[in-house]
Amino acid sequence: MPEPTAEDLRAVTETLSRLTDYLRSGPDPDEALALVEPLLDELIGLPLQFADTLRALARALHDHPDTPRTTEAGLLIAQLRAAASAQEDQHALHYLLDDLRDLYDDAGAADGPGCAWCR
Incomplete structure (x- = not known):
C-alpha cells in the first residue's frame, strides 16, 4: 500500500x-445515523484510529534520532x-448511536393508533 x-x-x-455541513442541513435521522455509524465503529472507528495515529506519532518522534532528548x-x-488516551475513551460513542437508533425506532412505533400513554 502506498504511503499516505x-x-x-x-x-x-x-x-x-x-x-x-450535510448534518447541519437537517437530514432524516436514520440517514444521519447511517452516515456517522462507520466513523464511530467500536473496533475501527475514528476515535480508535485517531488514538492509534497519535500514539504512532509519539512513538515515531520519541524513537527518531533527531528528536532532542530534553x-x-x-x-x-x-x-x-x-x-x-483521551481520544480512545471516546470509543464507546458507538453505543450512543445504538441508543439514538432505538429512540427513533420507538418514536416511529409511537406514531401508530392510540394515545401516547397506551403505546
Missing part, C-alpha cells in the same frame, strides 16, 4: 467537513500520548 500523502489526509478532512520534548510527547 498530505493531500490524501486533506481529502479525508474535506469529506468530514462536507459531512458536518525535558520539553519528553513532555510534548507525553501530551501526545495523553491525548491518544
